[in-house]
Amino acid sequence: MPTHPTHPPHPERVCWGCDEYCPADDLTCGKDTVRTPHPVELFGDDWDQPNESSVETADDATRSRVVEALRTVLDPEVGINIVDLGVLDEVRVAGSSVRIALTMTSPSCPLAEQIQLEVSRRVRALKGVTEVEVVQLWDKPWSAAQMSPTARTTLGSAP
């Protein structure tokens, strides 16, 4: 029995409806009035590669749990969590290690250290996390555009 070729040179010349691989205009089986196209014609050259965005890995699951845990860390002045405020810049997970980058709103704010400690404490408490690194980023300033629509509506900055 012929094997199904993953990248045939001329997929349009063959009907790919069964494992007979008849010429495109034969249609002798009578199953259909048009030939069945090859997956490469429908989904492109990488049709046989696993789609990374649709397959949730263990790291992705941990990342989601980290973000949810950080929704409980509030900025006490405005009463909104750091995820919605756009302070959480990045979460990187590698096995049981988590690296979190925060874009603080101002270098003159004394709350930065407290928020950093709180983030570390909340994430360390998660099951399966053994190592947590929290860094503050100062190379790019925080902007109101980083806030979630919910936060913007609450604080009145929604357009």
Place this chain on the structure above:
Amino acid sequence: MTLLLVRRASLLSVAAIALVALFAGLARLGIPVSSAGARAASHGPLFVLGVFFPLIALERAVALGTRTGYVVPLLGLVAGIGMVANVPALRILSAIAAGTLLLLNAALWRKQPSAHLVLMLVGSVCLVVGSVAFALDVSVSEVVLSWMGFFVLTIVAERIELARFAAPPRLALHAILGLAFALAGLTLLDLFLGGRTTRAVGVLLALTGAWLLRYDLARRTLRQAGLPRFAASAALLAAGWLLCSGLLLCCYGLPAAGPVYDAILHGVFVGFVLSMVFGHAPIILPAVARTAVPFHPVFYAPLLALHCGLLARWSGDLAGVPLLRQAGGLANAVALAAFPIAVMWARRRSITHVSIDGLRAK
């Protein structure tokens, strides 16, 4: 751990200096307070240089996160203790401490440049100039506007930073930056021109208060619950007092002493600065001392006493009723003493509740 000890010890020292300054204030009001009469003259400078300045410096040192940053509040505290001990020679330390705050703010600006940090820098220039003049024996009534410049610019800078959450119109942001820079310039000019720009400073203070009432984030966070609402209430009341004090300064100028002088100074330093301190203490204290301060509605009691006391003081000052001024001053003192007690009570209560809940869970 050592730094945490330094922070906590600094806070306790500030509280002790505040207590001395408070008694000196009561003595100035004519309320008999044992042994405080000798320090009555240093009531204002003690609060400005020995209490508010080290608090702000401590906040900035925590924000910078380096050991050297703590030199600033510590120098300020030594200068404050020098004032408590009536050692005028130590006044120069306040000026040096103010200079180091300038460097600290510059270090923060280098970390991430922004307009509000430039305002803080300019504000610390006002403090340096005012404190140098004070060390050179210039009277408090002459240097006080430059001190006001420092506090108003520092607080306004913090409010501008917060206002970004509500994204105010660009024009409004430019307006407040212009107002603040002009205010700094005029308070300094006032010192060198012998009070010729005082009324203009009043106009700028009033406009700054009005801007805060219109665009401050507190208008939004007032709709939240708990601590954000409490901080917002304190901030909006503070802005109201800045507006009123500015108007009074604009109408009457700044006499060297007397009821109008009393009303303007307490309007700014109690109504504006202290109200902001009350509103932010439960937010900043956990960050500085790493101790939980759970919010409790009882915090509103000292805040209310502070503002009602100030209202009575103003009524007494402006209507010429010394007894009302005294009663207002006393209420302010009670409010200032009651606030830390309320905070400690709320903390103790929360610890007890957590323990009981923990036992129940077992």
